[in-house]
Amino acid sequence: MTALELQNRVSAGWMIFRIALEERLTYRGDFALGTMMRFLPIITHIFLWWAVYESVNGGRLAGYSFGDMVAYYLLSMLGRAFSSMPGLASTVAKQIREGEIKKYLIQPIDMLNFMLLGRAAHKVAYYTVATIPFAIMFFLCRGYFESGIPNLQVWIAFVLSLFMAFTLGFFLDLCIGLVGFWFLEISSLLFVYMLLNFFLSGHMFPLDLLPSHWHILISYLPFKYLAYFPAAIYLGKIPQESLWQEIGIELMWLVGMILLARVLYQRGLKRYSGYGG
Amino acid sequence: MHPNYFRVFLTFARNSLVRDMMFRANFLIEAITGLAWACMNLGFYWIVFEYTDSIGRETGWGKYEFFVFLGTTWIVNSIVQTFFMPNLDEFSELIRTGGLDFVLLKPIDSQFLISLRKINWSGLSFLGLGGVTVWLSIQQLCQRAVSPWQPDVGTFIFYPLFILCGVTVLYSLMICLAATSVWLGRNQTLYDFWFYITNFSRYPMEIYTRGWGLPLYFLFTYVIPVLIVVNVPARIMAQPIYGGASHRGWLPVFMLCATVITFFASRWVFNRSLSAYRSASS
Numbered sequence: 342m343t344a345l346e347l348q349n350r351v352s353a354g355w356m357i358f359r360i361a362l363e364e365r366l367t368y369r370g371d372f373a374l375g376t377m378m379r380f381l382p383i384i385t386h387i388f389l390w391w392a393v394y395e396s397v398n399g400g401r402l403a404g405y406s407f408g409d410m411v412a413y414y415l416l417s418m419l420g421r422a423f424s425s426m427p428g429l430a431s432t433v434a435k436q437i438r439e440g441e442i443k444k445y446l447i448q449p450i451d452m453l454n455f456m457l458l459g460r461a462a463h464k465v466a467y468y469t470v471a472t473i474p475f476a477i478m479f480f481l482c483r484g485y486f487e488s489g490i491p492n493l494q495v496w497i498a499f500v501l502s503l504f505m506a507f508t509l510g511f512f513l514d515l516c517i518g519l520v521g522f523w524f525l526e527i528s529s530l531l532f533v534y535m536l537l538n539f540f541l542s543g544h545m546f547p548l549d550l551l552p553s554h555w556h557i558l559i560s561y562l563p564f565k566y567l568a569y570f571p572a573a574i575y576l577g578k579i580p581q582e583s584l585w586q587e588i589g590i591e592l593m594w595l596v597g598m599i600l601l602a603r604v605l606y607q608r609g610l611k612r613y614s615g616y617g618g
Numbered sequence: 619m620h621p622n623y624f625r626v627f628l629t630f631a632r633n634s635l636v637r638d639m640m641f642r643a644n645f646l647i648e649a650i651t652g653l654a655w656a657c658m659n660l661g662f663y664w665i666v667f668e669y670t671d672s673i674g675r676e677t678g679w680g681k682y683e684f685f686v687f688l689g690t691t692w693i694v695n696s697i698v699q700t701f702f703m704p705n706l707d708e709f710s711e712l713i714r715t716g717g718l719d720f721v722l723l724k725p726i727d728s729q730f731l732i733s734l735r736k737i738n739w740s741g742l743s744f745l746g747l748g749g750v751t752v753w754l755s756i757q758q759l760c761q762r763a764v765s766p767w768q769p770d771v772g773t774f775i776f777y778p779l780f781i782l783c784g785v786t787v788l789y790s791l792m793i794c795l796a797a798t799s800v801w802l803g804r805n806q807t808l809y810d811f812w813f814y815i816t817n818f819s820r821y822p823m824e825i826y827t828r829g830w831g832l833p834l835y836f837l838f839t840y841v842i843p844v845l846i847v848v849n850v851p852a853r854i855m856a857q858p859i860y861g862g863a864s865h866r867g868w869l870p871v872f873m874l875c876a877t878v879i880t881f882f883a884s885r886w887v888f889n890r891s892l893s894a895y896r897s898a899s900s
Contacts, residue, residue, distance in 0.1 A: 381814045384834070385821055392674035392825040393666060402669045532651055540658050550665050 353450070354458055361462035376471045380478050383418070387411050403549040409576055411485040413547050415478065416572035421544055422471065423503045424510030424567035426460060430534070433518025434527045440615050453515065453606060460511055488577060495574060498584050502571040505591050510567050512598035513538075519602060522609030543569025549578065563594045621726050627734055634737040649743035656692060656747055663688065677824040678857045682762075684822070685755040686856035691820050691848045692748030694784045698792070700741035703812075705733050706792050710799040716897045729888050733793065752855065759856070773854060780851035780870065783877040787847050790884035791815070797891035819844040822852075843876045 394400060394407040405413065433456070436442045445452035491499070517534050521527050539545065541564035548559055548569045559565060570591065573579050579587055638645045663684065666673075673679040679687065709732050712718040721731055759767035795811055818838050823845045826835035838845040850873045 378814055382817050385817055388825040388828075388831050389673070389821055391828060391831075392677070392822075393670050395675045396670050396672050529647060532647075532654075536654055536658065540661070545658075545662050546665065550669070552668070 354454070357450075357455060357458045358462045361459040362466050376467075376474045379418070380474065383411075383414055383478070386414050403547070404578070405547060405549065406487060408485040408487040410547070411482060412487075412576060413572050415482055415485075416575050417544055417568040419475065420503065420506055420568040420571040421542075422467070422475075423464070423571075424506040424542070426510050426514040429456070429460065429511070429514040430518035430527065430531050433515060434521030434525075434531075437519075437521040437609070437613070438525045442613070443615055446610070453602060456515065457511060461507075464507060491575060491577060494581070494584070495577065498588055499571055499574045501588060502566070502574055502591065505588075505595055506567055506571055509563060509591065509595050509598060512595070512602050513563065513567075515602050516598060516605060519605040519609055522605070522612050538564055538567065541565065542567040543572070547573070547578075549573075563591075563598070566591050566594065623727075623730060626726065626730075630735055631737050635739055638739045645740050648740040652741070652744050653747055656744060660685075660688065660751070673822055674824050677822060679822045679824070682755040682758040683856040686752050686759075687822060687848065687852040689748040689751030689755065690781070690852040690855065692744045692751065694781055694788065694848055694851070695816065696741050696744030696748060697781075697785045698788050699744070700738050702733055702789050702792060703741075704736045704738045706796040708736070709793075709796040713799050713891075713895065718895060719897050722892070728892065729793070729885060733789070756855070776870070777851055777855045780854060780873060783873050784847035784851055786877045787843055787873075787880050788816070790880040791842065791844065793884045794887045797887050800891040800894050815842070815844055816847075819847045819849075823849045843873075843880065846873045846876065 390407060390410045394402070394410075400406060402410070442452060445455065513534075517527065517531055520530060524530070541548075541559050541562060543565055544567075548556060548565055551559065570579075570587070574584065667681040667684070671680055673684055709718075712721065712732070721728055724731060756767060792812065818834070823835065823839065826832070826838075826845070835845070846869060850869050854870070
């Protein structure tokens with residue numbers, strides 16, 4: 342690749358990113374309100390666990406104090422803000438079904454990269470608006486972060502895990518969408534995936550609460566990196582000595598999913614027959 | 619001449635069923651989807667009760683009492699979702715598009731027509747699940763060694779009665795919310811609002827009676843009475859022995875009043891919204 346080609350690619354990528362960003366910021370009022378509302382379920386969770394902890398001897402559940410539990414919910418929401426990809430798989434499947442992906446085949450733009458850039462822009466738009474509600478919530482709940490601010494190494498791992506949660510979440514969703522090349526209607530599959538994702542990512546509760554044999558099984562799946570893992574890193578639930586090893590495993594999952602998405606896309610295009618007008 | 623409301627309702631019910639049966643696989647998938655989410659919820663509480671005997675100290679919400687509570691939540695929500703949710707969601711849309719004109723022209727009570735036109739039969743799968751959960755939990759409560767659950771005629775009369783009250787309260791709140799779209803223009807987030815408001819009602823009210831939960835407790839019990847919707851019937855079924863004796867014994871009386879008040883208030887809001895309605899896009 343020559344320097345000129347590279348420059349062209351970067352500027353095309355930058356343009357895609359900017360268009361998607363501006364498209365997203367059009368509805369910022371609606372956006373900010375929606376983000377605030379999303380914190381309401383946390384309030385009920387705080388009270389539920391408050392009541393549960395009152396009747397628990399020793400004040401700890403699977404190593405989590407009440408403060409840890411609330412902090413966990415806040416942090417896992419942050420993780421979900423990075424990893425959740427609303428509508429991605431269904432959009433991909435719809436574009437395949439209705440023949441819309443033809444446009445990627447006749448333009449010098451790679452579909453997967455185009456979508457990744459689009460999503461990244463959506464997320465950046467989301468964070469610009471959502472930072473304020475998130476900051477308010479974390480400030481109000483600062484008392485629940487009992488173990489204080491973790492050290493630099495944990496911080497680096499935490500930030501890294503959030504970015505990887507975004508990419509892993511993207512490619513997992515994308516792969517489900519690309520299955521649409523084989524089955525035109527994927528809503529049932531998508532539903533099963535969303536259900537597993539919600540339960541096994543640790544969005545509902547810290548995965549450490551599960552009985553140990555379940556916990557072991559789930560730790561072999563990629564879902565935990567979407568919500569549980571970043572929160573667990575921050576709260577010091579991942580021992581420092583295995584921290585980088587865990588990050589390495591996540592990286593392997595990530596590379597695996599990227600390769601899978603590429604293979605699905607290449608194979609899928611061979612089957613694709615351009616339905617629709 | 620007044621139309622026969624019951625026969626009109628039956629026609630709506632039959633039409634909706636015919637429509638649902640046209641897409642049978644979709645109907646089944648919708649029913650299963652709901653059940654799967656519910657089972658996941660059940661799994662979550664199952665795990666919580668691995669660590670504790672009750673939700674809160676001396677609240678009486680032990681494992682099976684709480685499962686009665688959960689079952690009651692599903693029953694109440696399924697009735698609302700089956701009969702009212704699809705219609706009230708459309709109400710906002712009717713206002714926005716001006717389709718409400720055609721409703722107002724018909725020689726029948728507009729609130730009735732708007733509230734019950736469509737019935738989402740697949741929502742009833744939740745009702746079945748809720749019923750089974752309550753039934754199985756009660757069986758467990760009957761068999762326990764300490765103060766087993768004892769059947770009482772009152773329980774079987776009051777439980778369904780207060781479930782209906784709960785449904786009425788939720789319906790009234792929902793129609794008020796939907797009617798606001800006359801003034802606000804658009805109200806796409808009715809489902810969202812609905813989710814967040816009922817979110818408070820899904821837990822025993824005792825959990826809010828601490829710290830900064832007290833203002834919430836009073837707000838959602840006495841001003842926007844969503845907390846009593848599930849709590850009162852569930853308590854009647856799960857904890858009949860304490861029901862009358864505890865300090866919350868007067869809540870059923872309050873609930874009866876709240877049901878009547880919210881229903882008439884919602885009708886007032888609804889009529890106000892109709893008089894503020896200016897037809898659109900015609």
